[in-house]
Amino acid sequence: MSQTIALAIDFKKFTNSVLETGLFLKEKLYPESKIVLFHVIEFFFTPPHYLIPYFKEEENRLKTEFLNLSQKFKNKNIPVETEVIFGNFWEALKNFVKNLNPHLLVLGYQPYRFKIPTAEKILERVKSNFLVVKDSPLQEIKKVLCCIDFSENSLPSLKMANFISKKLGAQLIVLNVISEIKIKNHKLKEEILEEKRAKRNELWNNLLNSLEEAKKEVFNFQIKYGKKTNEILKTINEFSPDLLIIGKTGKIVEFGLGSVTKELLKRVSIPILIAETI
Numbered sequence: 001m002s003q004t005i006a007l008a009i010d011f012k013k014f015t016n017s018v019l020e021t022g023l024f025l026k027e028k029l030y031p032e033s034k035i036v037l038f039h040v041i042e043f044f045f046t047p048p049h050y051l052i053p054y055f056k057e058e059e060n061r062l063k064t065e066f067l068n069l070s071q072k073f074k075n076k077n078i079p080v081e082t083e084v085i086f087g088n089f090w091e092a093l094k095n096f097v098k099n100l101n102p103h104l105l106v107l108g109y110q111p112y113r114f115k116i117p118t119a120e121k122i123l124e125r126v127k128s129n130f131l132v133v134k135d136s137p138l139q140e141i142k143k144v145l146c147c148i149d150f151s152e153n154s155l156p157s158l159k160m161a162n163f164i165s166k167k168l169g170a171q172l173i174v175l176n177v178i179s180e181i182k183i184k185n186h187k188l189k190e191e192i193l194e195e196k197r198a199k200r201n202e203l204w205n206n207l208l209n210s211l212e213e214a215k216k217e218v219f220n221f222q223i224k225y226g227k228k229t230n231e232i233l234k235t236i237n238e239f240s241p242d243l244l245i246i247g248k249t250g251k252i253v254e255f256g257l258g259s260v261t262k263e264l265l266k267r268v269s270i271p272i273l274i275a276e277t278i
Helices: 015-029 049-074 089-100 118-125 154-168 186-209 228-239 259-267
Strands: 004-008 034-042 080-087 104-108 130-133 143-147 171-178 220-225 243-247 272-275
Touching: 004 015, 004 089, 015 034, 015 049, 015 104, 015 130, 015 154, 034 049, 034 089, 049 080, 080 089, 089 118, 104 118, 118 130, 118 259, 143 154, 143 228, 154 171, 154 186, 154 243, 154 272, 171 186, 171 228, 186 220, 220 228, 228 259, 243 259, 259 272
Parallel strands: 004 034, 004 104, 034 080, 104 130, 143 171, 143 243, 171 220, 243 272
Antiparallel strands: 130 272
């Protein structure tokens, strides 16, 4: 089945990482996919007649730059489509993604200390599956860590992880973290923890039943206890995955980015696949 991979190009620091990741996805995971490079130019009003030549000149310049970037794919006989989008940034971007309906949207992410990155705003406001890259592009997948919390995004996350691990023969760990129980009574805490573990195993079995042709013994499902972000980071350090897969929102946040996902974006250097749709 043909699927679209959209590459967000801003002609800045992570452009090469986005391109290399798109090439990897096309060659190794989605050979039938269509590759689309896109860039959004923002303006808030219908330009007066005397400014139209300027916008046309800018569009032609970007098309030339796209042509140069596309050469990376064309050298391997991979066709590429390019789109230069004009308009109100958010309206234009949302309409473009809605109409294109990509299987994955790849973009670069640069965390800042005192401001919210545009990439993070895109992740919050646009409905899609995202693959976020930083300095290092996604060029191999031998290990995958998939984090689930049994919210509605857990099934898309697990389906993605299952497909990728099967396709590439990658080692897969599925991780669920039980949040800290703030009770001083040790015995009571252990009883509650055991109840939570039993409930998570029940939820895990139910989730597996939603996967087609899934076998329980194929998955390495782990339950850990503690602060969610810390336990995920510990597992990343111990397991050294090439790709982290996580849902866009958790159980509390219905829209935007969940707090755990947002924190991991800032602190994790490996590519992160943020799943929202199946």
